[in-house]
Amino acid sequence: MAKVTKKSVEEIVSTVGGTDNIESVTHCVTRLRFILHDESKVDQETLENIDIVRGSFSSSGQYQVIIGQGAVEKAYAFLQEITGKEGSSKDEVKEKAGKKQNAFQRFIRMLADIFIPILPAIVTAGLLLGINNILTGPGIFFDEQSLIDVYPQWSGIAAMISVIASAAFVFLPALIGWSAVTKFGGSPLLGIVLGLILVHPDLLSAYAYADASSAGEVPVWNLFGLDVESIGYQGQVLPVLLASYVLAKIELYLKKRVPDVISMLVVAPGALLITGLLSFIIIGPVTFAIGNAITDFFVATFDSFALLGGLLYGLLYAPMVVTGLHHTFLAVDLQLIGSTGGTFLWPILALSNIAQGAAAFAMILATKDQNLRGLASSSGISAFLGVTEPALFGVNLRFRFPFVCAIIGSAMASMFITVNGVLATSIGVGGIPGVFSIFPEDWIPFIIGMVIAIVVPFVLTITYAKVKKIEV
Structure with missing residues (x-):
């Protein structure tokens, strides 16, 4: 990743329409979040060719420029110096962005603002439940027996972990x-x-x-x-x-x-x-x-039309991330877990993230641009660990065909796991570590699904780039 300099930030300001076009700005862990007077003034192609920029997109009334963890804080400091504008709080930026949204967009934003703050607790609980699954799941290490059946001295630890892990859901x-x-x-x-x-x-x-x-x-x-x-x-x-x-x-x-x-x-x-x-x-x-x-509707749909349900959700999940609609389904996942003890939607989310990462990795072989190779490598790792924004906005959507290849792979993998009835006990890390949130008896079909989500987008992306002789 290129070093953040005052000159590179000045270029960002210029490509978003200059200081006069910036109403307010804040930042999160990886992105600069602009409220612009007129987004049509943004020169996105030039912006994304700036060495420190890993992608950009408009969402929920904000124009967001991906810089990267740690680097974004340095860029934000230069930005304040260059523009002379005092930083706005995230709440102030959200309020201004909300004025530019329609009622449906504000509803989606509201759900995001409610569920995102509690997500770390839920994901942590999911990981701990995954550990409990390993200890108590029969057939993982021994035929028809769990680890605590064979080693009962571990049963107290398993019970304690279960209490700690389940508290967030209780x-x-x-x-x-x-x-x-x-x-x-x-x-x-x-x-x-x-x-x-x-x-x-x-x-x-x-x-x-x-x-x-x-x-x-x-x-x-x-x-x-x-x-x-x-x-x-x-x-x-x-x-x-x-x-x-x-x-x-x-x-x-x-x-x-x-x-x-x-x-x-x-x-x-x-x-x-x-x-x-x-x-x-x-x-x-x-x-x-x-x-x-709502629970009965989703359960009945996926029971009766598992192949179609997996196809549609696997195909549409990444596009929903682009629009922010995916936040709606976090509530559905929690409802399914609370009502039925497991969710068939969240495993598809994990496969979609993995597919986006695989397509980003494929761009390492599809390009000769060293900066893009570095970005594809780091963003692919990030997506495999559940954070897809760098891969999604910095690489795949930027060139379009990797994004399409990724959602095809996601759809194929999702069809496979839904037909095999794969369920997650909880919401965990939405990438490769997500396997620990899957019921132990569903690990094998889910791992096969992960292989499909890695191989298909990777092969399709490289093949398309070579057949079409695309130079990036």
């Missing part, structure tokens, strides 16, 4: 409540409490609801003649999302109208009590039914 509504209430402008602590209320141990567990309902043994509260089911919402996403919105709005409403002298006695207790009652009486039952309907 108390998932608390994590979502914290993030969602924060997003909606309320107090994060109240969001945590709301999530814990919805999984209180005195409530009938959502996992036991079906059996209790069949037996006619669902406990109820009698509220002035109205019977309300006393059930929890373990593993559910929609109930806590909607309840968090209601909680935040009630809290903000009360804060504006309740005198400061009694605010502590009225605002938080009032908001939590009203939201809690609404959650158990209306919000919970309605969204629980909707969530189960």
Whole structure:
């Protein structure tokens, strides 16, 4: 990767339309995020030929320039010096970007802002569950026996790891409540409490609801003649999302109208009590039914049309990443895991990331450009480890045909694993390490799927470049 210099950053400023075209700018771990007055002034071809730039794209009202981890901070410092503009916070940039989005784009952005902050906890839990799978899965090391069956002295360790790993999923509504209430402008602590209320141990567990309902043994509260089911919402996403919105709005409403002298006695207790009652009486039952309907739809679709489901999701996942639509399916994955104990969508995500990395690696052989070879190498490794942005935007979309080859390979691999019923126990690292989040009995078909996701895009990309005699 080329060294970040003041001159290279000056070139970036020039290609995005100059200082006057920059309304505000911030940065994340790998990218400069611009809010531009007029994106049509961007000279993308020249921009992407600057030695420190690894790709660029417009998304969610922001024009984003990929620089790379560590280097982006140096570029941002030069950028402030050159433009004379003070840096904007990420929230300020998101607010300005939101004004340029339609209602659907704002909805997708909202989901991303809620789920991305809790993703590290969920991925960590997924990795730890993968370790637990290795210890407890029968047939991995011994015929029809698990490691702890043969070495029972390890059973205590396995049980402890299971408790540590499953905590994020057991108390998932608390994590979502914290993030969602924060997003909606309320107090994060109240969001945590709301999530814990919805999984209180005195409530009938959502996992036991079906059996209790069949037996006619669902406990109820009698509220002035109205019977309300006393059930929890373990593993559910929609109930806590909607309840968090209601909680935040009630809290903000009360804060504006309740005198400061009694605010502590009225605002938080009032908001939590009203939201809690609404959650158990209306919000919970309605969204629980909707969530189960969504789960049943995806399960029925993939059960009846596994080949088609794998083809479409494998083909479309990477394009959805480009548009930001993939954030929607994180909620679906969590709903599937909570309702059925596993998800068939997340393994496809992992294969899609691997396919993008394989296509990027193929560009090392398809090009003579040393800078592009270096970028393809580093971005391919990144994609194999679950971070696809450098490969996706810096290499594959830049030349188009590697991107197409990657989604073809992803679709083929996805069809194979869906036909074989591959499931993930949790959301883990969306690349090669993702195998540890797969049920142990599904490891072999998933590994075969990974081989397909590596070989097909790699071969197709090199073959297309040679047949078409493409020089890059």
